[in-house]
Amino acid sequence: MATILPREYEEQLARWVNSMRQDGVPVTPQMIQIMALETAIDAGLDEASFAVWIQKTLRAVVACPHQVRPGHVRERKMKDRATAMVMADSTGKKHPLFLVLKTAASTIKAVVQENLTQRHGFGKQVWKDVQPLQDRFGCIYGNPTAWWNSTISMDFLRYHFAGRPDRATKKVLLLWDDSSAHFTDEVVAIATELNVLLEKIPPQFTWICQPADVAWMRPMKAQLQKMWIDSIRRAEQQGSEDDVQVASAEASNTGTMDY
DSSP states (O other): OOOOOOHHHHHHHHHHHHHHHHTTOOOOHHHHHHHHHHHHHHTTOOHHHHHHHHHHHHHHHHTOTTTSOHHHHSOOOSTTTEEEEEEEOTTOOEEEEEEEEEOOOOSSHHHHHHHHHHSTTOOHHHHHHHHHHHHHHSOEEEETTOOOOHHHHHHHHHHHHTTOTTTTTOOEEEEEEOOGGGSSHHHHHHHHHTTEEEEEEOGGGGGGGHHHIIIIIHHHHHHHHHHHHHHHHHHHHHSOHHHHHHHHSOOOHHHHHHO
């Protein structure tokens, strides 16, 4: 038999979800499971007896349209936050991530050009935080949409292939998905200069990359989510409501890179 938690504890969990939603925090199923676990412990249940209850509570909270909208419980898309370009070679070696983060654009054209040419798209104030990370990683960019573009494609090619010692005598085959930003005239010219052969992966064959996506990207996203949830829990345990709101806000560029 499954142990049923007293109604007041279930209502307490629902109130917690509501408060998080009011603060603009995307409540994921994992977060609900963690809080359900802690609520069960507070109620004096042992681990064996509340395992089924946690799943029951998760389904109940997700299905409750008046307290928590289902759309808020689902994990939010990360595309509005950052783009990460991964690359590996035929030996299985994974090369450094190329990251594009979201940053506000200046309304002054001259400043926009200065940011692009001198600070990888970031403004002067944001660059103070980004520059130490850039010095460490060398491949961090910013724009208002956090989307990949042809300029970043060219820098990507230079970063990975310009310094190889056998550049003049040995060609490299680079398989890229059929994105317009990967095959502009400027990108193709840079690839030719670097002795890199660009080959398109047809749209109907991108599924072949799914094993790599599972092996490389999923652990990174899971770790990012775990660290973010941990920061919210610490703020709840140690700080005020204002602390929780700050912790639950979207991670800054610095925080994202540290994760």
